[in-house]
Amino acid sequence: xxxxxxxxxxxxTIDYRNAMAAAVGPxxxxxxxxxxxxxxxxxxxxxxxxxxxAAGGQRWMDLPSDTALVTEIETFAAEVRDRxxxxxxxxxxxxxxxxxxTVQALTNPFRNVLPSETRGGPRFFVLDNPDPEKVAATxxxxxxxxxxxxxxxxxxxxxETMANFLAVRQALEAAVxxxxxRQQIVATTDPAEGLLRALADQEGYRTFPVPPGVDGRMTxxxxxxxxxxxxxxCDIGGLLAGARAMRARATTAxxxxxxxxxxxxxxxxxDTRLDKSILVTVPYADALFGLSDxxxxxxxxxxxKRLSLDNEVVYAGQTPIKALGAIDQHSQIQLYTxxxxxxxxxxxxxxxxxxxxxxxxxxxxxxxxxxxxxAELGRLLQREQLATAWALTEAQRxxxxxxxxxxxAAILGELFYLYELQTVMGGxxxxxxxxxxxxxxxxxxxxxxxxxxxxxxxxxxxLLAATGTESQYRLSSG
Amino acid sequence: xxxxxxxxxxxxTIDYRNAMAAAVGPxxxxxxxxxxxxxxxxxxxxxxxxxxxAAGGQRWMDLPSDTALVTEIETFAAEVRDRxxxxxxxxxxxxxxxxxxTVQALTNPFRNVLPSETRGGPRFFVLDNPDPEKVAATxxxxxxxxxxxxxxxxxxxxxETMANFLAVRQALEAAVxxxxxRQQIVATTDPAEGLLRALADQEGYRTFPVPPGVDGRMTxxxxxxxxxxxxxxCDIGGLLAGARAMRARATTAxxxxxxxxxxxxxxxxxDTRLDKSILVTVPYADALFGLSDxxxxxxxxxxxKRLSLDNEVVYAGQTPIKALGAIDQHSQIQLYTxxxxxxxxxxxxxxxxxxxxxxxxxxxxxxxxxxxxxAELGRLLQREQLATAWALTEAQRxxxxxxxxxxxAAILGELFYLYELQTVMGGxxxxxxxxxxxxxxxxxxxxxxxxxxxxxxxxxxxLLAATGTESQYRLSSG
Numbered sequence: 001x002x003x004x005x006x007x008x009x010x011x012x013t014i015d016y017r018n019a020m021a022a023a024v025g026p027x028x029x030x031x032x033x034x035x036x037x038x039x040x041x042x043x044x045x046x047x048x049x050x051x052x053x054a055a056g057g058q059r060w061m062d063l064p065s066d067t068a069l070v071t072e073i074e075t076f077a078a079e080v081r082d083r084x085x086x087x088x089x090x091x092x093x094x095x096x097x098x099x100x101x102t103v104q105a106l107t108n109p110f111r112n113v114l115p116s117e118t119r120g121g122p123r124f125f126v127l128d129n130p131d132p133e134k135v136a137a138t139x140x141x142x143x144x145x146x147x148x149x150x151x152x153x154x155x156x157x158x159x160e161t162m163a164n165f166l167a168v169r170q171a172l173e174a175a176v177x178x179x180x181x182r183q184q185i186v187a188t189t190d191p192a193e194g195l196l197r198a199l200a201d202q203e204g205y206r207t208f209p210v211p212p213g214v215d216g217r218m219t220x221x222x223x224x225x226x227x228x229x230x231x232x233x234c235d236i237g238g239l240l241a242g243a244r245a246m247r248a249r250a251t252t253a254x255x256x257x258x259x260x261x262x263x264x265x266x267x268x269x270x271d272t273r274l275d276k277s278i279l280v281t282v283p284y285a286d287a288l289f290g291l292s293d294x295x296x297x298x299x300x301x302x303x304x305k306r307l308s309l310d311n312e313v314v315y316a317g318q319t320p321i322k323a324l325g326a327i328d329q330h331s332q333i334q335l336y337t338x339x340x341x342x343x344x345x346x347x348x349x350x351x352x353x354x355x356x357x358x359x360x361x362x363x364x365x366x367x368x369x370x371x372x373x374x375a376e377l378g379r380l381l382q383r384e385q386l387a388t389a390w391a392l393t394e395a396q397r398x399x400x401x402x403x404x405x406x407x408x409a410a411i412l413g414e415l416f417y418l419y420e421l422q423t424v425m426g427g428x429x430x431x432x433x434x435x436x437x438x439x440x441x442x443x444x445x446x447x448x449x450x451x452x453x454x455x456x457x458x459x460x461x462x463l464l465a466a467t468g469t470e471s472q473y474r475l476s477s478g
Numbered sequence: 479x480x481x482x483x484x485x486x487x488x489x490x491t492i493d494y495r496n497a498m499a500a501a502v503g504p505x506x507x508x509x510x511x512x513x514x515x516x517x518x519x520x521x522x523x524x525x526x527x528x529x530x531x532a533a534g535g536q537r538w539m540d541l542p543s544d545t546a547l548v549t550e551i552e553t554f555a556a557e558v559r560d561r562x563x564x565x566x567x568x569x570x571x572x573x574x575x576x577x578x579x580t581v582q583a584l585t586n587p588f589r590n591v592l593p594s595e596t597r598g599g600p601r602f603f604v605l606d607n608p609d610p611e612k613v614a615a616t617x618x619x620x621x622x623x624x625x626x627x628x629x630x631x632x633x634x635x636x637x638e639t640m641a642n643f644l645a646v647r648q649a650l651e652a653a654v655x656x657x658x659x660r661q662q663i664v665a666t667t668d669p670a671e672g673l674l675r676a677l678a679d680q681e682g683y684r685t686f687p688v689p690p691g692v693d694g695r696m697t698x699x700x701x702x703x704x705x706x707x708x709x710x711x712c713d714i715g716g717l718l719a720g721a722r723a724m725r726a727r728a729t730t731a732x733x734x735x736x737x738x739x740x741x742x743x744x745x746x747x748x749d750t751r752l753d754k755s756i757l758v759t760v761p762y763a764d765a766l767f768g769l770s771d772x773x774x775x776x777x778x779x780x781x782x783k784r785l786s787l788d789n790e791v792v793y794a795g796q797t798p799i800k801a802l803g804a805i806d807q808h809s810q811i812q813l814y815t816x817x818x819x820x821x822x823x824x825x826x827x828x829x830x831x832x833x834x835x836x837x838x839x840x841x842x843x844x845x846x847x848x849x850x851x852x853a854e855l856g857r858l859l860q861r862e863q864l865a866t867a868w869a870l871t872e873a874q875r876x877x878x879x880x881x882x883x884x885x886x887a888a889i890l891g892e893l894f895y896l897y898e899l900q901t902v903m904g905g906x907x908x909x910x911x912x913x914x915x916x917x918x919x920x921x922x923x924x925x926x927x928x929x930x931x932x933x934x935x936x937x938x939x940x941l942l943a944a945t946g947t948e949s950q951y952r953l954s955s956g
Contacts (some may be wrong), residue, residue: 010955017951093808109612110619113590113601123591129805130862132855133885134587134764136833141588160804163837163850163858170839195846202843259953277818278756278797286612297809304813317817319756321799326638327607329921330571331775335782338917339795340755355614359641361648365680368673371931372641377610380641380929384608386945387924393944394920407611439816442872443807446865451858453849466871467864473495475737477488 008241010249012414013403014259018389019266019344024396028276028341030269038265038429039255045428046253046261059213060420063221064243064413070236073208073223076186077230080122084184086142087122089228090165091152095188096128097297098220098416099228101290105412106234109286121233122148127164135167144175148231152188152224154210156195159447188223215435217298220416235409242413250421260421263346263400267422268429270344270398271318279318280336283348284325284385287407292322295419302423302434309431316430318344326384333388337395345392345399349385352406353378486719488727490892491881492737496867497744497822502874506754506819508747516743516907517733523906524731524739537691538898541699542721542891548714551686551701554664555708562662564620565600567706568643569630573666574606575775576698576894577706579768583890584712587764599711600626605642613645622653626709630666630702632688634673637925666701693913695776698894713887720891728899738899741824741878745900746907748822748876749796757796758814761826762803762863765885770800773897780901780912787909794908796822804862811866815873823870823877827863830884831856 021029052058089099103124108114112123125138149172151165172181182203189196191209200207208223210216219225221243226236252258255265270276279299281292304317323332325347336343355378362373385401392399404411427434449456449463499507530536567577581602586592590601603616627650629643650659660681667674669687678685686701688694697703699721704714730736733743748754757777759770782795801810803825814821833856840851863879870877882889905912927934927941 013955014953015949015951016953017949020951092805097809109615110590112588113619129764129802130855130858131762131764132831132835132859133833135835135855137587139835141591157846158808159850159858160808160862162847163853163855166837166840166847166850167835167855170837173839195844199841199844199847202841257953262953277820284609286607286609300810300813300817304810304817306816315816315818317813319799319813319817319820321797324607327570329918330636330638331575332778332782333921334915334917335778335795335797337920338784338793339778339782339797340793342755342797353610355611357610357613357617357645359644359648361651362644363677363680366673366677368635369640369644369677371926371929372637372644375641375929377608377613377641377645380608380637380925381610383928384638384921384925387921387928387941390924390941390944391921395917437812439812439873440807442815443811443862443865443869446868447858447862448849450861450865451849451853463864463868466868471493471495473493473498475492475494475735475740477491 008245008410010245010414011405011411012246012259012418014262014400015403016262016266016400018393019270019398019400023393024398028274028396029398030266030274034269034273035255035265038269041429042255042261042265042425043253045425048428049424058424059211060215060218061247063211063214064240064247064417066222067237067240069223070226070240073227073230073236076206077227080148081231081233082121084122084146084148085116086125086147087228087231088125088127088138088142088147088149088168089152090127090149090161090168092128092158092160093297094216094219095152095158095161095224096126097290097294098225100126101294102220102225102229102234102239102412103232104290105287105407106229106409107232111232121231124228124232127168128160130160130163135164139168139171144172147172148184148186150186150188150228150231151196152210153196154190154194154216156189156197156199159444159451162195186227188227217301218420220294221413238409239413239416242410243417245410246414246417250418260418261425263418263422264425264429266400267318267344268426272430274398276342276344276398277318278321278343280321280323280343280345281348282323282325282328282345284381285348285350285353285407286324288348289322289324291412291415292324296320296322298419298423299426301437303426303430303432304439305432306439307432316432325388326381329384329388333391336397337391341397343397345397347385347389347399347401349382349401349403350407351403354406486723486888488723488892489883489889490724490737490896492740492878493881494740494744494878496871497748497876497878501871502876506752506874507876508744508752512747512751513733513743516747519907520733520739520743520903521731523903526906527902536902537689538693538696539725541689541692542718542725542895544700545715545718547701548704548718551705551708551714554684555705558626559599559709559711562600562624562626563594564603564625565706565709566603566605566616566620566625566627566646567630568605568627568639568646570606570636570638571775572694572697573630573636573639573702574604575768575772576703578604579772580698580703580707580712580717580890581710582768583765583885584707584887585710589710599709602706602710605646606638608638608641613642617646617649622650625650626662626664628664628666628706628709629674630688631674632668632672632694634667634675634677637922637929640673664705666705695779696898698772699891716887717891717894720888721895723888724892724895728896738896739903741896741900742903742907744878745796745822746904750908752876754820754822754876755796756799756821758799758801758821758823759826760801760803760806760823762859763826763828763831763885764802766826767800767802769890769893770802774798774800776897776901777904779915781904781908781910782917783910784917785910794910803866804859807862807866811869814875815869819875821875823875825863825867825877825879827860827879827881828885829881832884
């Protein structure tokens with residue numbers, strides 16, 4: 001499956017001159033001395049990661065090699081792709097962001113509007129939020145007799161996903177009966193454990209595995225991300241081949257040569273040495289906005305950690321922001337250039353768009369518009385990106401540009417793997433464990449308590465006392 | 479036109495107990511003493527705003543009163559709503575974010591997927607970014623002979639909007655000929671000046687006014703936001719009535735009673751006295767995500783300003799983040815609770831969703847799922863919001879909750895006006911001019927220069943020299 005692509009080299013470039021002190025000033029840019037200082041730490045952590053991987057850890061690194069899984073998924077996808085008019089993914093966070101990013105990058109943005117003849121695969125709906133308005137509208141819009149459902153949760157504990165799934169399941173049973181409903185459901189879950197595994201076994205759903213030992217936010221290159229992508233017609237073989245190309249390129253321990261380590265070093269140095277507590281990702285392509293949202297989860301959940309250093313509590317983590325060029329030039333750039341100098345800005349530039357639109361016809365009589373005669377939208381967008389990088393640099397705002405030749409499956413695979421390795425190295429440089437998310441347990445438990453789940457009675461009492469409506473700090477409408 | 483609604487009172491509530499020091503600790507919460515200290519400043523600035531308005535300034539405050547415009551827009555919208563299958567809005571930033579927020583809040587999220595019989599008005603497409611892939615896909619998806627286009631730019635200088643518009647215009651002319659094309663174009667622009675005004679007059683487009691003296695980001699309650707909203711079937715009379723209700727409520731100078739001034743004081747105190755440099759807005763409703771994006775522009779462009787105070791340069795402005803509950807509990811809450819305590823978090827709670835989905839059928843044999851039996855998705859989402867507010871507070875992260883009874887036109891109008899007044903008062907408290915966006919000029923000029931526009935030759939030379947490809951800080955794919 002696309003193994004020939006392994007012969008291809010990584011095609012991604014990084015231009016970080018505008019992140020250096022020489023460009024934006026010593027208080028705001030990274031220096032060569034800082035990179036020199038970090039080089040041995042990076043090399044040491046690189047060796048540690050390699051040793052852990054050799055000992056059976058860091059299993060996310062193996063996902064790009066699983067071409068047998070690609071075959072299995074593609075076989076299944078080929079069976080269902082033209083059989084169903086609608087496809088509903090039920091999952092939240094790491095169980096949906098990767099699939100959304102992939103489908104958005106690689107398929108027509110109007111796939112759900114297009115007639116089935118020109119679409120290529122089913123319409124794609126995501127039930128992530130348990131928003132009753134959205135869920136009700138989805139169930140009213142799709143013909144359930146013609147709908148495949150993929151529910152994704154490793155543990156089956158996720159309240160939002162299980163609630164949404166049970167709502168879809170009962171609607172499906174009402175529409176087609178329990179027997180057929182079971183055939184229209186595919187579960188992606190732990191191969192052996194958990195509530196969804198138990199339910200899938202009990203009901204006889206077709207299942208795909210969530211890989212054991214991999215955090216949810218690192219599963220885009222497993223069945224979690226690839227099954228929905230393949231059903232929507234994405235080239236998942238190409239995705240994994242791209243990830244392998246980046247993996248092969250990122251084997252060097254040299255912080256200046258390894259793209260993932262370079263980005264990790266720039267971001268962590270900017271955060272910890274230069275007070276750039278915010279990391280903005282600005283792709284100049286609508287197709288990559290979902291990638292920016294996927295990365296936002298990865299960076300926040302992995303590095304946003306409380307830790308003890310020298311008996312002191314430290315709250316680590318840069319705050320990621322998803323943005324979109326050129327749109328956010330008309331929303332955020334005023335703040336980014338004249339507000340607090342607290343951001344590192346990552347631009348993503350696209351060399352060749354998959355379509356181009358040329359302006360041939362500029363009306364006479366408005367000479368100020370003549371500069372658009374013969375202009376192409378893609379060229380305009382590229383120049384906006386260059387102009388923004390320049391203007392940020394002039395204002396001493398550190399920034400760097402990731403360059404991609406075009407948006408395709410392989411480059412998306414490169415980006416996924418790049419960001420994952422960058423994040424794991426970022427954790428190492430920050431001294432935090434990039435895996436797990438201990439900080440969300442309190443909120444999850446509080447939700448269970450308020451929902452009246454068995455075993456949470458004490459917390460429920462505490463919560464009800466704390467969230468009563470009487471307070472002098474409440475401005476009512478009365 | 480819906481004037482009876484003026485009798486209605488504002489229905490929005492604010493619960494800010496979790497933003498107070500008593501709840502989250504003295505280093506992280508606002509104190510009553512801080513509010514007391516700010517009260518006279520707020521009262522003074524309230525008087526100044528009133529005086530400026532009386533003298534003909536602060537014209538954005540008048541927009542909710544223009545019921546004649548509502549009538550004019552509704553008459554036009556009624557003419558075109560059922561005549562066209564597709565509606566394309568061409569505009570960026572303040573010329574599109576308000577319309578997107580309104581249509582998203584008040585119409586079916588799947589309007590473009592639904593057949594025309596059940597939709598109510600045309601399908602809605604926005605060309606904001608000059609992304610050639612998106613523009614080409616839009617032009618391929620719609621039947622141009624059955625498409626109305628609304629181009630929105632006050633000056634007609636905006637490169638992205640004019641480029642996108644010229645691309646759509648030539649496609650329209652090719653499809654239906656120049657005569658009919660002109661009838662399918664509506665321009666919202668300055669009543670007297672600018673390039674789009676000149677073009678509209680020359681070609682004979684129907685036009686609607688961008689109100690003079692109002693910044694683009696404050697025009698949602700003018701034809702800029704209301705024309706697209708009305709064409710898509712939104713109740714714009716209700717929108718303005720809600721804005722008037724908030725305007726009437728917000729006439730008090732009392733920082734503790736005026737919702738806009740209270741929020742301004744909380745945000746500015748958190749930013750300047752408590753180091754909460756980030757303001758996160760988290761609606762618990764998919765329908766309000768566009769509102770969060772609209773507010774993100776308003777807050778960033780208005781307050782992100784460089785200024786001189788006591789001969790020192792100050793870079794002002796809190797960084798706004800758009801988020802969505804409960805989705806971002808699975809993406810950002812780990813960082814928000816265990817990362818740096820540098821955020822003020824604004825939750826938006828909805829009392830009654832416009833649809834509810836109840837879970838009747840929970841499979842036997844999985845007792846851990848029994849707590850979902852009889853659960854309703856809307857109730858779940860409300861409890862997630864309460865649980866998150868509680869968990870943030872436990873982690874000493876300041877937060878407040880804006881409560882809305884339901885998402886409808888009037889409450890959306892309330893929210894628009896609330897946030898506008900909050901922002902203008904925020905500027906006053908920060909000592910910055912909330913109008914204008916001087917910081918984006920450099921980037922705009924750089925784009926013109928790179929596009930070869932007359933008069934920008936010197937800048938072009940400078941730019942080409944600065945952005946050459948030779949640099950040791952470039953990691954290539956070779």
